[in-house]
Amino acid sequence: MESDISTEKFQTKSPAWVPSQDFIKTTNIAWLADQAGVTSYEELHQWSVKSRETFWRLVIERLGIRFQKAFSRILDLSQGVEAPDWLVGAQLNIVESCFAAPPDSAAIIHQSEGGNLKTTTVSELATLTDRVAFNIKHLGFKRGDVLAIIMPMNAEAIAIYLGIIKAGCVAVGIADSFRPREIASRLRLSKAKLVFTQNVIVRGQKTLPLYTKLIEAAAPPAIILSARRGEGVALRPIDSRWEDFLCSHGSAEAERNQPNDPINILFSSGTTTEAKAIPWTQITPIKCAMDAHFHLNVKAGDVLVWPTNLGWMMGPWLIFGSLLNRATIGVFDGAPTGREFGVFVQQAGTTMLGVVPALVKAWRNSNCMQGLDWDTIKVISSTGECSNAADMRWLMELAGGKPVVEYCGGTEIGGGYITGTLTKPCLPGTFNTPALGLDFTILDVQGNPASVGEAFLVTPSIGLSTLLLNQDHHQVYFAGTPRDFNGYPLRRHGDQIQDLGNGYWCALGRADDTMNLAGIKTSSAEIEEVLKFVPGVREAAAIAVSPGHGPSSLVIYAACSDVHHATKIDLLRSMQQAIKRELNPLFKIHDLVLVEALPRTPSNKIIRRALREQWNVATLAGQTNGNHNHQ
Secondary structure (H helix, E strand, O other): OOOOOOHHHOOOOOOOEOOOHHHHHHOHHHHHHHHHOOOOHHHHHHHHHHOHHHHHHHHHHHHOOOOOEOOOEEEEOOOOOOOOEEEEOOEEOHHHHOOOOOOOOEEEEEEEOOOOOEEEEHHHHHHHHHHHHHHHHHOOOOOOOEEEEEOOOOHHHHHHHHHHHHOOOEEEEOOOOOOHHHHHHHHHHHOOOEEEEEOEEEEOOEEEEOHHHHHHOOOOOEEEEOOOOOOOOOOOOOOEEHHHHOOOOOOOOOOOEOOOOEEEEEEEOOOOOOOEEEEEEOOHHHHHHHHHHHHOOOOOOOEEEOOOOOOOOHHHHHHHHHHOOOOEEEEEEOOOOOHHHHHHHHHOOOOEEEEOHHHHHHHHHHOOOOOOOOOOOOEEEEOOOOOOHHHHHHHHHHOOOOOEEEOEEEOOOOEEEEEOOOOOOEOOOOEOEEOOOOEEEEEOOOOOEOOEEEEEEEOOOOOOOOOOOOOOHHHHHOOOOOEOOOOOEOEEEEEEEEEEEOOEEEEEEEOOOEEEEOOEEEEHHHHHHHHOOOOOEEEEEEEEEOHHHOOOEEEEEEEEOOOOOOOHHHHHHHHHHHHHHHOOOOOOEEEEEEOOOOOEOOOOOEOHHHHHHHHHHHHHOOOOOOOOOOO
16 A cells, blocks of 8 residues: 655645555554555545444454454444444453453563662463452442552553453543542443552652542542551541452353443533543553554554553553553553653653653753663654644654654543654644544534534544433434535534545644643633632633644633732732642643723623634734733
């Protein structure tokens, strides 16, 4: 298969990496193109969408997915695209497909901050997963019970996650950085019956509380791991130590499940203060592994490193994207912002490095990664927010000129809807294909096709959610959307996308009131709920802007009360402290704009789109008096 895009077609920007024909022949994409009988990537993508059943059958066979009972057909759409029936009649437990690599090969290469590099083999991970599953059942938990994990991404967390699923229960990932209020909300929404956590989180010389946050959140019974071996902790009467939890010995058979049975619940911010509770099913991991296999060219024996957490979709994605491809998970339990993480990337023999743009900018600004040998890296992937092209070119140079695959999707997709292929030239900061098996269209505010506008997905696809636990799925994603060429409703996603021509696109942030800050999805409503309690604030609106088409930055528009006499700097500092305390310390206010009143619709809704336009116009005109980079 040959790429039909040449460097001459780019006018103002040129590719930073161009695949050779010899390289293209070695890719997983080339194998798929041969199976499909096509000669160009564009034909391959269209085939994957039009021939969904054949495409997904090949994916399942290629990945070696194990079934306890075979499916009778790939897809039944008799209930419409909002309720597709995938793998009709099948029974499976996806964990059984995670240990197909040789038993003595590396399943996880891991290191704690300040510690030594360690390896957990496939056999060792399978054994610990089985012990977790057995003891979950030994405690009396049944199929469908919800068990939470609130701890850093490490080897034990991965085994716990897989053990919960093997036992037929549902894992709930909650980020360990969350405050007690957010933890309590997610435990309530998911109806979790048990929590796995650590006593503390160790970061350099700092010891950050974790178990005490669960106590403050009034968490259900918990299993406590010690961050440092042999370290004791005073427990609530209802809680147990990890060692005591594992004391019973036996083997657990993998629970039999239907394809649509849930395996975990993740949370993604929408346009309200309550995060959407999104279940992943037994077949969502197939989407994760497919994206890794074909778009990132992951092969058996590769090492995938992506700083993440089980509270974010990239945590489960990393587990399945690695293990279902017979590859190795690389996990660094520590801050990824410093040189120690870079040394881990080097020593782990990383072949696929995942990043968020804010992390790359931090590396570039600090120059902390210079002089490291990252030659084992074959591909870099970036997700979570809009990329800055200059930062990505810098990262490519750091890794010896390796390509960057931009990857954009969401928790409710189980992976990406727009990304890249290594069979086409890499233009930093851009996408060069919709994800295989999916398509999208760009519509303007009137619902007409446009080169710049909101992305709507052409469905169905394995991985796409069909249920929200706390909101109406139809209203969130399908209500009022236009129809596709087959007469099916398009699926609303909310990203602003620009078609650059020549088969390339760039992301422009969100079209709705959600935003990605430091790679973390949040909503205007969540931030505004915190700011309304800041003294002197009468009303506030939070928007995301993307200066220079780079990562999103947080801008606050605020109207002050009549009795407010604090300076703008003091008010910004108070707002930043409130956000740090109540939401996330990574959410930094880029600019504060004081106004007499916020623009509103006749129904009293804030018109945030108008504020974004106002800020962008003022910035271009050099009229803003922003306070950037305040801590």
